[in-house]
Amino acid sequence: MEMDGRSSSSAVIEADSVSLQQSRRSKFIHQFTQQSLPACKPVLSPPFVISVFFVVGLIFIPIGIVALHASRSVVEIVYRYDGECVPEPYRSNKLAYIKDDSISKNCSKSLKIPKHMKAPIYIYYQLDNYYQNHRRYVKSRNDKQLLHGLKYHDASSCHPEDANHGHPIVPCGLIAWSLFNDTYSFSRGVVDLKVNRKNIAWKSDREHKFGKQVYPVNFQNGTLIGGANLDPNIPLSDQEDLIVWMRTSALPTFRKLYGRIEEDLDADDVISVNLFNNYNTYSFSGSKKLVLSTSTWLGGHNDFLGIAYISIGTSLIFIAFVFLLLHVNNPRPYGDTSNLSWNWKPISS
Template identity: 70%
Template sequence: MISPPQGFFRSIRTCNPHHLHPQSVRRQIPLKSSVNLTNLKRDGETLDLYELNSLKQKVEIIGINFDSCSPGQYTHQICPLCKGGQSKERSLSFHINQNAKLAMWRCFNFECGWAGHVLSDVGPAQDGVNKDNKLSEETLRLEPLGDELINYFAERMITAEILQKNAVMQMVDDKNVIAFTYRRKGEIVNCKFRSITNRKFWQAKHGERILYGLDGIKEGNTIVIVEGEIDKLSMEQAGILNCVSVPDGAPQQVSIKALPSKKQDIRYKYLLDCNGYLDKAPRIILATDGDGPGQALAEELSCRLGKERCWRVTWPKKDEFTCYKDANEVLVHLGPEALRQIVESAKLYEEFGRQLISMDVDGGGISDAGIDNQPAPVLHGRSRAVYQFTQQTLPACKPVLTPAWVIGTFFLIGVIFIPVGLISLHASHSVNEIVDRYDIDCVRGSFKSNKEAYIKNASTPKSCHRYLKVDKPMKAPIYIYYQLDNFYQNHRRYVKSRSDDQLLHGLGYNRTSSCEPEAFENGLPIVPCGLVAWSLFNDTFSFSRGTKKLKIERKNIAWKSDRDHKFGKHVYPFNFQNGSFIGGGKLDTTIPLSEQEDLIVWMRTAAFPSFRKLYGRIEEDLEEDDIIVVHLMNNYNTYSFGGTKMLVVVKVNILTDDANAQITELDDTATLLHKILSTGLVDFGCISLWRREKGCSPITRYV
């Protein structure tokens, strides 16, 4: 045993134990030497130098710099697996707890995510240090399993015979710690410990990382690989003997980097060490856990072993939302026969998640009965589709965002968006329309100051003439709209004041309470009832050019679905606008509602307070500099609520074809949104091409 430096304990005693900083302790602990001192006091606790040296040896063997960290501190260093990624950052966080019994680490590079921990040994062996680093039951201080741990495994449906066959033991110093001995040719080369009280895992110092259960497999036969030692024992309990377990569990996610060389592939070095067994296997079944890390482990293993000879186990559904997680959970809940059948039904890895297949592979069996001798079940038709859906194995697209893929996508977006945006923007600016506000100019001079009195005076003439000049040629058909502003057709009370059943069935439908206050008049029902129909727009327009009157076509201006399915062909207006308070226009009682298209257009309420509705079509071409005389009747009252009225004449273009113009309610908001969308398409296309020329994007920086 090496003696401490002269004055070592004296320097410790001169410090205040309540203010002793971990770094000051570290300066006085020669970690690089084989110090074997115990019972060093720090902050009122015992700091065991043997434990520090034990941690140091364990973490430095996997490439972590132990000297950069003191107990109770966190340090950041280059990850030995990912080397800091493309940015070469110190992404690995490393920590030793205060009592120097635990060291843990995690790489925060999202492409890596390597995490783990190691525990220091409980203490030196009673007969001194194991100088040749050879592992044995004596140096590891192991003993046969006691009743408590045997009962622990019995709850997991694993018998004592299976445990004895696989040399599962327990620690002498802690009866609650399971010891899984890793053996090769009968000799212990590693030991993995698991505490049943706190579920912590750690491995023996100087252990060799190999597959668990390596001595039990038969060369040349199919091999099953699971994620944990208990899963391996569960497989053997189900009669599947050719099974091994990985020593280190599963990664958090699949690395998108290229596979490292065999020398740099530290995490999966155990595959290379056991290659003599794996290379001779005609088929390898991956039965890792069904969670995310388990799926990631299966992907990593298949990439290294070859997907063409890897098969994948699909764990069945536990309930409507979850699946069984692993082999032991299936053994406990479904039994050994079900576990065996699930492994027998494994699918070729290349088809896993896409389709079920039926193949008969030549080669040895997993156990004496031979799994390969029993073909996987075949499902057809609807049963196969339902199975794929419930097992979540339907085809799915999972693209990898490589730089070439992202740059090509940006280029394609730019090539498509820029022409579409330019065409749309040109069409938006090429709309040829004439807009004329007439509600003010059509009021007689004496009523200019009291427009509401003018519109309510029935004896006052409401006729008016307007003159419109055509600036550009307008080809037929030319659409005529009336535009109202500050009219809230989208008000909840207004929208609900109608009866769609009455519009379709007429007087035969009497439940019209939603139409109040326009449901009855003089004790008789109103058809159509409600405020929407009662406020029907009733200004009229006629057009002439010179001495010739232009014909206005007012048929087929409403939606065909409305005419055929929402307004009855045998429903006629009844008792409409017969009250003392008249809202808007009147209807012809001899014409069914399905043919009164001005009503149908009005009843389709607008979403905004400023809207246009189709009045009719001019079926003649208008030439440049033509003067159109509009003869209108200014009947509709917008003065009482501060609204405005306009007449809009629009030429058909690429955006408003003959069908769409009949059913589209245009307004200034829609036109503005269209221009914004067109500009946005052009801008986004230009940005995409610019990012492509730059050769990178915010996404590819992390690829």
């Protein structure tokens, strides 16, 4: 009997707790549907709004100045070489020059370092008027083939670079086929500057999007050669030029990382650049540039973020001043509701 009493009392307690939870839940649902839940309801008075605009503006402006200073401290050298590296007799017909394999594409240029450049110095190639976001171009690839190789047989999305004489192409598609193939080497005096070309691609791309056991097959063996060739003995996960190129750009002007110089360059140093002008941008009126750039904690040279913060902060302070003048000229005391439309008294007839 004692056990039965205990069990019945515990059952009553459990039933009471369940009913209590249900009542709380129903009360919460009722408050939610009736929009009567407790909430923060700030009073947006004119002084409060003006103060918020002032404070946010005063915060944004210093942030913009710091970001702009970081961007301006980047040392950048940009050299356009697609015109200068064409021999004089071919400058009126650059397309014939780039298509003629018998003409040397070697070109040398001396660049003067304007300021001290602290390592690492990033080497980019910049292409202008190159639409990597074209729908047919972007779709001409096969991500499963890049990861699994010939184990994945359906390469129809890579048309027209899906097969050559019935044999599959790895990597297939127009993006891989048009791989950038200009090369650069640098020297300071008689000493060559070593260019580190490792870890220029995203780690996630190297490890998860390009197969470690996938090797180039039948690549650039067709009648129409696109860009660079690939070493058939190196897996795609180690072909970082290809990985960088396959991450297509959304804009017609873009830069892609070529490598890094891992030693400082002093101001007024003169470095020699030996490049091979192989890539055809003349058929679509494009341009090619070589870019040497340092970096800061904010990245490379880009004034947009700093200018945006300064502009928004200045605008907020200006708006706060306008609101302040309006409030001083036409204040409304707290509790004064005589000017509200629903308190107006109708004019008696």
